[in-house]
Amino acid sequence: MGEAIVITSGKGGVGKTTTTANLGTALALLEKKVCLIDTDIGLRNLDVVMGLENRIIYDIVDVVKKRCKLNQALIKDKRFECLYLLPAAQTSDKSEVTPEGMEEIISELKQDYDYILIDCPAGIEQGYKNAVAGADKAIVVTTPEKSSVRDADRIIGLLEQEDVDPPHLIVNRIRNHMVKNGDMLDVDEIVQILSVELLGIVADDDEVIKASNHGEPVAFQPNTRASIAYRNIARRILGESVPLLSLEDEKGMFSRVKKFFGMKS
Amino acid sequence: MKFIFWGEPIVIGNKQLITIKGTRDGLTLYIDDSCSFDEVLQELEQVLSTKYTDKNDPLITVTVQLGNRYLHKNQEEELKEIIRKKNKLVVQSIESNVITKEQALKWKEESDIKVINKIVRSGQVFEVKGDLLLIGDVNPGGKIMASGNIFVLGSLRGVAHAGFYGNRESVIVASYMQPSQLRIADMISRSPDYESDGVYMECGLIDEEKSKIVIDRLQVLSQKRPDLNGFERRILNG
Known part of the structure; x- marks a missing residue:
C-alpha cells in the first residue's frame, strides 16, 4: 500500500511543479515505484518539466469522466521504468474533477505504487481541494520571501483542517548571499514562524531552470547542488536521517587557512 | 429650604419595609426583601409622597438596594416610575444581591479565562468571550479577539483585539510582541512602516492621557491595571 503526498504552497511560482518532478525522479533513483499526478487543470506543466508532453493521449479528466482506464492515461517516464505521470487536462474546466473522483484515482494508484506525488495548483479553491482530497501527507513549498511564507502559513492552516498528517516544509530558492546580507528571510526564521517540521532546503540554482527547459529534472544530474538537495529530501521521505546541506560555497584550502587564522574570508 | 429627615424610620404595622438613607451622593432606599412586591409599591408611594423638596433644589439621585429580592424588568420599571413621578428624584441604579442563572452564566462566560492551545x-480568526490565554503564536495575517484581556504565551505577529465590546481597561500581553495591529475597544494602533524587531514580555494598553495605545513592559500592569487579579475579585466587583 503506497503513500500519497500532496505538494502545495498557496502562492504560485515558488516551485511546486519543479519540486514534484525532482522528488519523483529522486525517489525513482532510489528504486521506488512512483506516480506523479498533475492536478493543475488548464495550466498543466508537470509533463513539460518531465519532458513527456509529446506522449500524452488521455488525461486526468478522461479518467474521472471514465472515458478511459486509469492505466491508459498513465505515461511511463523516458528514463525510469518505475516512474509514471498522470497528466492534467489542458482544455477542460477545473470543475470537471471532484474531490471524490480524486480519492478514487489515488486509492486505485496506491495499490500499485510506493509513492504518489500530487502536484497542487496555486490558490486555495477547487483545484487545491481536489489535490488535497486523497492525500495522506503534505509537503508545503515556500521561498524565503514574506509573501510566500504568508501563503504557506495560510495553506498550513487549511491543511490542519484536512485529514492529512502535519505538513512538512521545503524552503526553495534560497540565495545565500542575500540571506547573509539580511535581504532575504533565513531558514530558521521561516521555520520559527510556520512551526512545522523542515524537510529540506534547496538553493537557488541556474541548473534547475536549464534542466526544466530540457525536460529533464535536475535531480537526474549527479552533482549539482540542487540535485543533491532533492535527493536528500527523497531520502528523508523514506525515513533516513540526512543532515541539511550547507549553503556555503565550497571554499579552497587557502580560504580555510585564512579562516583558521581568524582572517576575513 | 425645607428639611428632610434622612434615615427617619417608616413604620407600618410595626414593621419597617423601606429605610431611606442620605449620603453625599444622594438617597439610598433599602427595601425589605421578605414582603411582597405590591406592599413595597404601596409603601413607596406613601413614603415618597410624605417627603417633598423645594423647586430650586438640585436633582437627587436615588440608589435602590433590593437586598435578596429579584425583580423582573417590568417590575423594575414600575419601581422606577413611582420614584420618577416625584420631582427632583432620579433613579441611578437598582442593586440586588441576586441574579438569574442565565445572567450568572453570561457573567461567568464574560469574566472567564479561555485557554486555547493552537x-x-x-x-484564521479566533474569537472568545471573556479573557483569552493563547498558548501558541499568532502569525502575520492571523487575528485573535476577546471581549476581555488577551494573553499570548508565544509570539504575537498578527492582529489582536482586546475588549471588543468596548472595555477600554482591557490589555494585551505577549511573550513576544511584534503585532501588525493592536486593537483595544475602539482604538487601533499599527506597527511602524520601517522594519522593526519585536519586544519580549510586553503589554499593550490604552493610555487615557495620551488617548492612544501604548506598549510597555508588562511589569507596569500591576500599577496601571490592579483589577487584573483573579476571577473571584472581578465577580465581586462586577
Whole structure:
C-alpha cells in the first residue's frame, strides 16, 4: 500500500511543479515505484518539466469522466521504468474533477505504487481541494520571501483542517548571499514562524531552470547542488536521517587557512 | 429650604419595609426583601409622597438596594416610575444581591479565562468571550479577539483585539510582541512602516492621557491595571 503526498504552497511560482518532478525522479533513483499526478487543470506543466508532453493521449479528466482506464492515461517516464505521470487536462474546466473522483484515482494508484506525488495548483479553491482530497501527507513549498511564507502559513492552516498528517516544509530558492546580507528571510526564521517540521532546503540554482527547459529534472544530474538537495529530501521521505546541506560555497584550502587564522574570508 | 429627615424610620404595622438613607451622593432606599412586591409599591408611594423638596433644589439621585429580592424588568420599571413621578428624584441604579442563572452564566462566560492551545495562522480568526490565554503564536495575517484581556504565551505577529465590546481597561500581553495591529475597544494602533524587531514580555494598553495605545513592559500592569487579579475579585466587583 503506497503513500500519497500532496505538494502545495498557496502562492504560485515558488516551485511546486519543479519540486514534484525532482522528488519523483529522486525517489525513482532510489528504486521506488512512483506516480506523479498533475492536478493543475488548464495550466498543466508537470509533463513539460518531465519532458513527456509529446506522449500524452488521455488525461486526468478522461479518467474521472471514465472515458478511459486509469492505466491508459498513465505515461511511463523516458528514463525510469518505475516512474509514471498522470497528466492534467489542458482544455477542460477545473470543475470537471471532484474531490471524490480524486480519492478514487489515488486509492486505485496506491495499490500499485510506493509513492504518489500530487502536484497542487496555486490558490486555495477547487483545484487545491481536489489535490488535497486523497492525500495522506503534505509537503508545503515556500521561498524565503514574506509573501510566500504568508501563503504557506495560510495553506498550513487549511491543511490542519484536512485529514492529512502535519505538513512538512521545503524552503526553495534560497540565495545565500542575500540571506547573509539580511535581504532575504533565513531558514530558521521561516521555520520559527510556520512551526512545522523542515524537510529540506534547496538553493537557488541556474541548473534547475536549464534542466526544466530540457525536460529533464535536475535531480537526474549527479552533482549539482540542487540535485543533491532533492535527493536528500527523497531520502528523508523514506525515513533516513540526512543532515541539511550547507549553503556555503565550497571554499579552497587557502580560504580555510585564512579562516583558521581568524582572517576575513 | 425645607428639611428632610434622612434615615427617619417608616413604620407600618410595626414593621419597617423601606429605610431611606442620605449620603453625599444622594438617597439610598433599602427595601425589605421578605414582603411582597405590591406592599413595597404601596409603601413607596406613601413614603415618597410624605417627603417633598423645594423647586430650586438640585436633582437627587436615588440608589435602590433590593437586598435578596429579584425583580423582573417590568417590575423594575414600575419601581422606577413611582420614584420618577416625584420631582427632583432620579433613579441611578437598582442593586440586588441576586441574579438569574442565565445572567450568572453570561457573567461567568464574560469574566472567564479561555485557554486555547493552537497556532493562529494567516487567514484564521479566533474569537472568545471573556479573557483569552493563547498558548501558541499568532502569525502575520492571523487575528485573535476577546471581549476581555488577551494573553499570548508565544509570539504575537498578527492582529489582536482586546475588549471588543468596548472595555477600554482591557490589555494585551505577549511573550513576544511584534503585532501588525493592536486593537483595544475602539482604538487601533499599527506597527511602524520601517522594519522593526519585536519586544519580549510586553503589554499593550490604552493610555487615557495620551488617548492612544501604548506598549510597555508588562511589569507596569500591576500599577496601571490592579483589577487584573483573579476571577473571584472581578465577580465581586462586577
